[in-house]
Amino acid sequence: MESEPISEDITNHRRSNGRKKTWLELRQEVRNVRRQLSNISAKIPNCFEFKEMFSENESRFYRIYFLSTVSSGRETTLLYCDVPVDCIKSKVETFQWQPLLESSFQTYHPQGRFSREEQLQWERKRLVMWGITSFDFQPSIGRFVFPACGAVFYCDDDYLQHPPLFPRELKNSVPPSARLNPQMCPWNPDLIAYINNFDLWVHNVVSSCDVRLTFARRG
Numbered sequence: 001m002e003s004e005p006i007s008e009d010i011t012n013h014r015r016s017n018g019r020k021k022t023w024l025e026l027r028q029e030v031r032n033v034r035r036q037l038s039n040i041s042a043k044i045p046n047c048f049e050f051k052e053m054f055s056e057n058e059s060r061f062y063r064i065y066f067l068s069t070v071s072s073g074r075e076t077t078l079l080y081c082d083v084p085v086d087c088i089k090s091k092v093e094t095f096q097w098q099p100l101l102e103s104s105f106q107t108y109h110p111q112g113r114f115s116r117e118e119q120l121q122w123e124r125k126r127l128v129m130w131g132i133t134s135f136d137f138q139p140s141i142g143r144f145v146f147p148a149c150g151a152v153f154y155c156d157d158d159y160l161q162h163p164p165l166f167p168r169e170l171k172n173s174v175p176p177s178a179r180l181n182p183q184m185c186p187w188n189p190d191l192i193a194y195i196n197n198f199d200l201w202v203h204n205v206v207s208s209c210d211v212r213l214t215f216a217r218r219g
Contacts, residue, residue, distance in 0.1 A: 075131030117178035
């Protein structure tokens with residue numbers, strides 16, 4: 001008895017401008033919706049980190065780091081905003097987002113684009129955003145480590161320089177292939193581990209020396 005109204009609603013839902021939509025039209029609508037959802041999700045900040053800092057006049061504030069997109073960009077990157085300690089008294093409701101990294105640092109890399117290994121990893125994680133999608137942070141020295149363009153980059157947000165920062169690449173003699181999932185040692189941030197060609201490697205920032213820890217791949 002109640003099946004007739006339901007079937008009529010489904011039929012009306014499938015019709016557009018008095019005609020039934022084709023499979024190509026339905027597929028294009030699904031793509032448009034997914035594109036809109038991707039744009040929305042990329043703009044939502046995530047992966048927050050906090051650090052207490054002092055300004056030149058020795059006033060204390062908190063710097064909040066996170067991943068998101070800038071207003072004029074499409075790739076996710078590292079951003080930050082400064083929150084004063086007395087923000088409740090000042091009644092400031094919004095804080096300005098600032099880029100932590102120079103947007104042009106990837107153009108100086110020989111590869112200049114994201115590697116195939118990075119793209120496959122994003123697909124396995126079901127990520128709808130692209131760019132810098134992960135990072136490791138050491139608050140004691142303000143060091144960031146992240147993968148980009150198949151390489152590993154790092155930068156220090158300290159009192160010696162002010163953002164936007166130009167990150168440095170880990171220079172090493174490892175065979176040319178994508179380096180993924182970098183992590184700093186909690187006790188010594190100069191030691192950075194990463195995955196290269198199915199094996200685990202450790203890099204020393206001071207000596208620029210790499211040590212291979214596993215031999216899952218021959219050669």
